[in-house]
Amino acid sequence: MPPYILKNLLDKGSPDQRDMALKALLSATALRADRRFVARLGFIAPVSGAGKQRMIFDCRNKPTTRNAVLVRRESDRSNGDIAAIEAFDGVGTTYDFYSQIFHRNSIDNAGMRLDSYVHYGEKYPNAMWDGRRMIFGDGDGVLFSRLTQSLDVIGHELTHGVTQYTANLEYRGQSGALNESVSDVFGSLVKQWSLSQTAAQADWLVGTECWTPDIHGDALRSMKNPGSAYNDPLIGKDPQPGHMRDYKLLPETPEGDMGGVHINSGIPNHAFYLFASSIGGVAWETAGQVWYEALQRSKKDTNFDLFANTTYAIAGENFDTSTQQALQAAWDEVGIRVGKKEKILTGRTAAARERSNEDLATSIERLTRQIGSLRDDIEALKQSSGHVH
Ligand SMILES: [Zn+2]
Numbered sequence: 001m002p003p004y005i006l007k008n009l010l011d012k013g014s015p016d017q018r019d020m021a022l023k024a025l026l027s028a029t030a031l032r033a034d035r036r037f038v039a040r041l042g043f044i045a046p047v048s049g050a051g052k053q054r055m056i057f058d059c060r061n062k063p064t065t066r067n068a069v070l071v072r073r074e075s076d077r078s079n080g081d082i083a084a085i086e087a088f089d090g091v092g093t094t095y096d097f098y099s100q101i102f103h104r105n106s107i108d109n110a111g112m113r114l115d116s117y118v119h120y121g122e123k124y125p126n127a128m129w130d131g132r133r134m135i136f137g138d139g140d141g142v143l144f145s146r147l148t149q150s151l152d153v154i155g156h157e158l159t160h161g162v163t164q165y166t167a168n169l170e171y172r173g174q175s176g177a178l179n180e181s182v183s184d185v186f187g188s189l190v191k192q193w194s195l196s197q198t199a200a201q202a203d204w205l206v207g208t209e210c211w212t213p214d215i216h217g218d219a220l221r222s223m224k225n226p227g228s229a230y231n232d233p234l235i236g237k238d239p240q241p242g243h244m245r246d247y248k249l250l251p252e253t254p255e256g257d258m259g260g261v262h263i264n265s266g267i268p269n270h271a272f273y274l275f276a277s278s279i280g281g282v283a284w285e286t287a288g289q290v291w292y293e294a295l296q297r298s299k300k301d302t303n304f305d306l307f308a309n310t311t312y313a314i315a316g317e318n319f320d321t322s323t324q325q326a327l328q329a330a331w332d333e334v335g336i337r338v339g340k341k342e343k344i345l346t347g348r349t350a351a352a353r354e355r356s357n358e359d360l361a362t363s364i365e366r367l368t369r370q371i372g373s374l375r376d377d378i379e380a381l382k383q384s385s386g387h388v389h
Helices: 003-012 015-040 082-102 151-164 173-194 266-279 286-297 304-318 321-333 347-388
Strands: 054-058 069-073 114-120 127-129 134-137
Touching: 003 015, 054 082, 069 082, 082 114, 082 134, 082 151, 082 173, 082 286, 127 151, 134 151, 151 173, 173 266, 173 286, 173 304, 266 286, 266 304, 266 321, 286 304, 304 321
Parallel strands: 054 114, 114 134
Antiparallel strands: 054 069, 127 134
16 A cells, blocks of 8 residues: 555544554554564564465454464465455465466565465555565455455565565665566466456456445556546545656655655556557466566666666567567557667666776876876986086
């Protein structure tokens, strides 16, 4: 749940809703402390293992995970709790998707156990991957529905884990928006794959189950038409652009959504939608493969241009010319040119250039000193030769 939605509620909600939004905004800090605590309890921290291993913990509506009770392991039957069932199934489908489509063994590709904490807090309107595990709130039932209901939200959150173990895209500015976009792309693909939908059949909405019927909105985000997912007096209007000309320059602070990571993600989201739609068929095959490979080749400071050029290179290496052209057209349509002749300056070459500039400055300094002492020598020679005469 992007912070600006909660901030809107802080301004315009009822006292109860303001209270809920405030608690949700404050919980990030509390959860970080929890995570450190849980990490110290070695036995409960997720470890890597053989294959699909899920664990579901119930927080019993406490705003902490410390006293959560283990309610289901991989081999256990369901305890009948709907949120626990949805989390178990959604995490399982996401695991299966990554395993069958990309031959990836869990988040870390080493069989990491997938822990989910359900019924976190009271009416907590969020779901998140906190770096080690999934945490789900129940929503308030008035504005926000139960978060475990949306398979693409579960896929989105777990993909943050996949990104963490691959490109580790820094969560601010363009790399942060790419991080968010990659989560939307694969979250949406998990849903499309589970429904056996082609790109043409998919709704390309993320989080269609998030809002209750009282809220004027279809979803949290739209990849097909960024900026159109919701528009409601209480939660505001979807602020996502779908083109570079509308890129939002925001401060890299929590208030600025870390430079608009949930906002500018609309641009690469839309490029993926355009690419997948123009080549047709199921989106996880060609388009998904290109994006997955691009994620493996990205670094923490990869920006839109670099990512787009990486996808272009991958399409050229692994697919035919028409696929590469469709990809180029998709990026072009969101205002990003790929396949340019000039060399792209990566983080590493930029650093190397800076180093060589420093070297040059040192050399000039040394040469200046040498010239100075040569001049002194010449003067001395002139004077000594004068003595000879
Ligand atoms: Zn996210």
